[in-house]
Amino acid sequence: MKTVSRPKTLLLLLLPTIALFTFAGCGGGDGGSDDNDEPLPFGHTSEVVTPAGNADAIAFAPDGRLFFVEHWTGIIRVVNADGELLPDPFATLSDVAGGLAWGLTGLAMDPDFADNHYVYALYAQVVAAGPPTVARPTVVRFTDSDNKGTEQLVLVSDLPETDPAHPYNASGSLHAGPDGNLYLTLGDYDLSQATGPTGLPLAQDLGTSIGKMLRVSKEDGSAPPDNPFVNDPSADPRIFASGFRVPFNFVFHPESGRLYGSDNSGAICEELNIVASGQNYGHPTTSEIPYTDCQSLPGVAPFHFVAREGFTPEQVGSTVGITGMDFISGSVYPVLGDSLVFCEAGTQHLRRLVLAPPDFVGVTADDVIARDCWLDVTVSPDGLLYYANLTEIRRLIPSTPAPEPAGS
Numbered sequence: 001m002k003t004v005s006r007p008k009t010l011l012l013l014l015l016p017t018i019a020l021f022t023f024a025g026c027g028g029g030d031g032g033s034d035d036n037d038e039p040l041p042f043g044h045t046s047e048v049v050t051p052a053g054n055a056d057a058i059a060f061a062p063d064g065r066l067f068f069v070e071h072w073t074g075i076i077r078v079v080n081a082d083g084e085l086l087p088d089p090f091a092t093l094s095d096v097a098g099g100l101a102w103g104l105t106g107l108a109m110d111p112d113f114a115d116n117h118y119v120y121a122l123y124a125q126v127v128a129a130g131p132p133t134v135a136r137p138t139v140v141r142f143t144d145s146d147n148k149g150t151e152q153l154v155l156v157s158d159l160p161e162t163d164p165a166h167p168y169n170a171s172g173s174l175h176a177g178p179d180g181n182l183y184l185t186l187g188d189y190d191l192s193q194a195t196g197p198t199g200l201p202l203a204q205d206l207g208t209s210i211g212k213m214l215r216v217s218k219e220d221g222s223a224p225p226d227n228p229f230v231n232d233p234s235a236d237p238r239i240f241a242s243g244f245r246v247p248f249n250f251v252f253h254p255e256s257g258r259l260y261g262s263d264n265s266g267a268i269c270e271e272l273n274i275v276a277s278g279q280n281y282g283h284p285t286t287s288e289i290p291y292t293d294c295q296s297l298p299g300v301a302p303f304h305f306v307a308r309e310g311f312t313p314e315q316v317g318s319t320v321g322i323t324g325m326d327f328i329s330g331s332v333y334p335v336l337g338d339s340l341v342f343c344e345a346g347t348q349h350l351r352r353l354v355l356a357p358p359d360f361v362g363v364t365a366d367d368v369i370a371r372d373c374w375l376d377v378t379v380s381p382d383g384l385l386y387y388a389n390l391t392e393i394r395r396l397i398p399s400t401p402a403p404e405p406a407g408s
Contacts, residue, residue, distance in 0.1 A: 091149030106174030
């Protein structure tokens, strides 16, 4: 295998991550408000829901309340069902490590929230304040009581500490699966060439959670008994899938329950994957960096590659920096149809993919549907799409049925 020295490839490998988190860390700017721009594609409009500083994760409770996190401050806030931002935080994680690839990045509502009122968060907890700062991804649970997070409980506290010399590609996203378990992602810690406890590259080494998707019990953070590697004594039993670089967001299909996730291989191959139990998605096993052919990457093949306008995969700078992901329904957005939508931090576009039945892996349409989308997206209980830029959360208002734009 051809080895490429790290100094020659470091900038190339970090470009997408630096762009993503530099944007998220700006905390300001005009945001390119759609209110002041030309009409959105497909006849939709967009409106501001609430101010929100760097909302890496947004999620709805079934009663219509909108919860969101602030990346840098460790604060979780609530917008009530009447659209009012409550003045007091739901919770504050005072030991959050704010950084380019650290911070408060994940939020999930329990599938049984109506009964147990559980809210989960993923954040980088300070281990050593530094400088240099050392942090550890941590999962905590709160119990909602009149818009206040009570009974804070740490569910996962033993994930690997970050390397202060490589402060990128650390904690990712957190979601509850249709099976009632929690799923979370960890990047490769910007240590793609380092080896793990069994001697393999970190993202390939089952002895560490780095570069993996994890599946844990929502009750105590332990590995469910049907996880793929629970009987491997050399593996972290919480691992669900391996071989990722920056698997920072994912979503479950509302009907099939299939798990759709993104990853970014360097600055040229931005993947959309079907993530399945026990599967390996290839990073960093490769013959050459930068890759010359995204389709030839090892591991489970992506079902689609995403590239900037005017670029194709395999071109340096083609990646878009996928952040939030969710599914919208054609019953609410009839012009768009049932679609996978995601935010692109690198372009600030909100994009939809129409997936072909019955397997929903073939892409039949790929369109920009809004602008000024930097961070997370989510769908409300009534099916409306909400998305975050650096300073606010917005809502996409459906158009009346009309012909799609020419060339779509």
